[in-house]
Amino acid sequence: MRVLVLVKYTPDLVSDRAFAADGTVDRAAVDGNLSELDEYAVEQALQIAEKGSDVEVTYLTMGPAEATGALRKALSMGGDKGIHVLDDSLHGSDYLSTSLVLAEAIKKAGFDLVITGMASTDGNGGVISAMLAERLGVSQVTLAGEILSVDDSSVTIRRDGDLASMTITGALPAVVSVTDQTGEARYPSFRGIMAAKNKPVETWSLADLGVDAELVGLAGAGTSVESADRRPPRTAGEIVTDDGDGGIKAADFLVSNKLV
Amino acid sequence: MAEVLVLVDHIDGSVRKPTFELLTLANRIGEPSAVFLGAGYSEDARKTLADHGAEKVYVVDSADVTDYLVAPSAEALAAVVAQSSPAAVLLVSSQDGKEIAARLAVKTNSGLITDATDVEASDKGPVATASAFAASWKVSSVATSGTPIITVKPNSADVTEVAGAGTEVRVDVSFSDLAKSAKVSDVRPRAASGRPDLGEASIVVSGGRGLGGAENFAVVEALADALGGAVGASRAAVDAGWYPHPFQVGQTGKTVSPQVYIAVGISGAIQHRAGMQTSKNIIAINKDNEAPIFELADLGIVGDLFKVVPQLTEEIIKRKS
Numbered sequence: 234m235r236v237l238v239l240v241k242y243t244p245d246l247v248s249d250r251a252f253a254a255d256g257t258v259d260r261a262a263v264d265g266n267l268s269e270l271d272e273y274a275v276e277q278a279l280q281i282a283e284k285g286s287d288v289e290v291t292y293l294t295m296g297p298a299e300a301t302g303a304l305r306k307a308l309s310m311g312g313d314k315g316i317h318v319l320d321d322s323l324h325g326s327d328y329l330s331t332s333l334v335l336a337e338a339i340k341k342a343g344f345d346l347v348i349t350g351m352a353s354t355d356g357n358g359g360v361i362s363a364m365l366a367e368r369l370g371v372s373q374v375t376l377a378g379e380i381l382s383v384d385d386s387s388v389t390i391r392r393d394g395d396l397a398s399m400t401i402t403g404a405l406p407a408v409v410s411v412t413d414q415t416g417e418a419r420y421p422s423f424r425g426i427m428a429a430k431n432k433p434v435e436t437w438s439l440a441d442l443g444v445d446a447e448l449v450g451l452a453g454a455g456t457s458v459e460s461a462d463r464r465p466p467r468t469a470g471e472i473v474t475d476d477g478d479g480g481i482k483a484a485d486f487l488v489s490n491k492l493v
Numbered sequence: 494m495a496e497v498l499v500l501v502d503h504i505d506g507s508v509r510k511p512t513f514e515l516l517t518l519a520n521r522i523g524e525p526s527a528v529f530l531g532a533g534y535s536e537d538a539r540k541t542l543a544d545h546g547a548e549k550v551y552v553v554d555s556a557d558v559t560d561y562l563v564a565p566s567a568e569a570l571a572a573v574v575a576q577s578s579p580a581a582v583l584l585v586s587s588q589d590g591k592e593i594a595a596r597l598a599v600k601t602n603s604g605l606i607t608d609a610t611d612v613e614a615s616d617k618g619p620v621a622t623a624s625a626f627a628a629s630w631k632v633s634s635v636a637t638s639g640t641p642i643i644t645v646k647p648n649s650a651d652v653t654e655v656a657g658a659g660t661e662v663r664v665d666v667s668f669s670d671l672a673k674s675a676k677v678s679d680v681r682p683r684a685a686s687g688r689p690d691l692g693e694a695s696i697v698v699s700g701g702r703g704l705g706g707a708e709n710f711a712v713v714e715a716l717a718d719a720l721g722g723a724v725g726a727s728r729a730a731v732d733a734g735w736y737p738h739p740f741q742v743g744q745t746g747k748t749v750s751p752q753v754y755i756a757v758g759i760s761g762a763i764q765h766r767a768g769m770q771t772s773k774n775i776i777a778i779n780k781d782n783e784a785p786i787f788e789l790a791d792l793g794i795v796g797d798l799f800k801v802v803p804q805l806t807e808e809i810i811k812r813k814s
């Protein structure tokens with residue numbers, strides 16, 4: 234079985250993340266890493282590989298040169314190889330164009346199962362997996378809180394919806410996304426980190442995928458950022474130490490601000 | 494004026510409040526029409542949609558929409574879009590809403606904007622405002638291709654009642670085999686808590702690891718009940734099994750923006766802040782005076798939650814009576 238895990242290189246959460254003048258995420262300003270939410274996807278893929286026989290795990294990323302960092306991190310956790318879609322014209326791609334490029338790369342790589350995180354930690358959209366299922370014309374089996382079973386023909390998950398929890402079963406090939414409820418990801422071992430250095434990573438350009446550059450990047454985006462502004466930071470208000478009347482002070486605050 | 498489609502969020506035909514918020518927003522940018530998918534449609538549903546401004550109510554009455562995940566809903570909505578050529582499509586930013594929007598965007602090659610907290614008309618079409626980077630930024634965008642498709646967070650608009658004609662339009666959709674490729678089974682609805690919905694409540698009281706155990710969530714629940722609010726939890730509390738996941742507030746849980754957010758025994762990690770930072774008033778109760786949650790609190794009480802919270806609860810009950 235060919236398992237393809239999508240990984241994204243995203244700015245560090247605790248750094249001072251910002252938008253550049255063109256309305257795109259300013260990647261130069263901050264350090265990045267493999268998106269934490271993709272680590273859960275890597276973990277689930279590796280568990281499938283450990284349980285099954287003849288499972289090949291490939292990581293796919295799209296992003297600037299430093300995005301290989303996400304591939305190397307994933308490869309240090311396990312898996313077989315990486316694919317990096319790298320092309321200057323991709324800068325500024327939105328959901329439509331990102332899903333277009335990823336879908337073409339997935340087709341070129343070949344797959345039985347695509348696994349993604351529930352959302353990226355920077356854009357937080359959570360829409361790419363559904364878009365990929367639509368583009369690829371395969372089953373959408375998304376937002377798994379648990380992967381219940383996978384075999385050569387189907388995948389079954391538990392999806393914890395807003396109003397109900399349910400079981401979803403889809404035929405392979407399928408796109409699966411996993412939430413942070415699926416269980417903590419393993420840490421790379423020293424051996425894993427060393428081994429990752431020798432695992433193959435291919436770089437593909439848009440031309441390799443046969444995608445027209447006009448369909449991607451800022452030029453091809455279906456949305457345009459009109460303005461991006463930093464919110465004034467929340468300023469700390471009054472901090473009091475409880476001297477036996479902390480609860481009464483809180484009640485005073487609520488009443489005097491007409492909040493109750 | 495061009496139609497603006499609103500996908501109705503409902504439970505077995507009972508329309509949920511975010512739908513009315515979307516109709517209100519749709520009214521700002523065009524003529525609202527509601528799209529009702531799935532079983533449970535009734536005259537009551539039509540009337541309540543009309544009372545909130547829906548000129549037309551498109552109905553695709555089919556069990557396939559609930560028997561299979563997301564894809565049939567996207568096909569049905571696409572059929573209504575093809576028939577009505579709307580100026581925009583608005584959906585609730587729920588798990589399903591976002592994924593339906595995602596597939597619709599691909600089907601119609603349209604610009605997709607997620608998690609908007611406001612939508613306004615402009616000469617470039619609807620402008621959607623959303624938060625980014627744990628709500629530290631505000632971004633406004635427009636769609637430049639196809640039909641603008643916008644998912645909107647609950648609580649983003651005050652509901653207004655305006656009469657619409659509410660003309661019922663039945664739409665027949667025959668679903669593709671592909672739309673029926675992911676089967677839904679064993680659906681277990683969540684037990685109702687009797688409290689307001691977390692995403693919609695004007696007061697939220699959340700508990701964290703500081704509670705020390707599932708049984709101590711009673712302290713948080715008692716305060717929420719005294720205030721008529723909802724209960725939330727940090728991921729640490731959810732991971733420990735003290736409170737169910739649907740109540741998690743934060744990056745991988747719910748985003749809330751209530752009038753009052755009370756954080757009890759929560760340190761204020763960036764992933765938690767992402768879900769509550771835009772609350773109008775924040776009260777934090779924590780025994781560690783260096784807890785980062787105090788950086789955003791309008792009122793911070795440094796103290797033991799087991800003393801402060803019951804006292805606050807008692808005081809609220811006393812003052813309310």
Ligand SMILES: Cc1cc2nc3c(=O)[nH]c(=O)nc-3n(C[C@H](O)[C@H](O)[C@H](O)COP(=O)(O)OP(=O)(O)OC[C@H]3O[C@@H](n4cnc5c(N)ncnc54)[C@H](O)[C@@H]3O)c2cc1C
Binds near residue numbers: 700701704730747
């Ligand atoms: C990918 C990812 C996604 C995440 N998503 C989320 C998310 O959606 N939501 C979320 O909340 N977290 C999320 N987290 C986890 C987050 O990083 C923190 O670990 C979590 O928020 C901590 O929860 P806490 O504040 O309850 O616990 P802690 O950080 O342990 O804080 C407990 C606090 O309780 C205080 N305390 C203890 N006893 C008392 C007492 N008796 N009285 C008063 N105060 C007391 C302590 O001083 C401390 O500040 C995520 C993490 C990752 C990696």
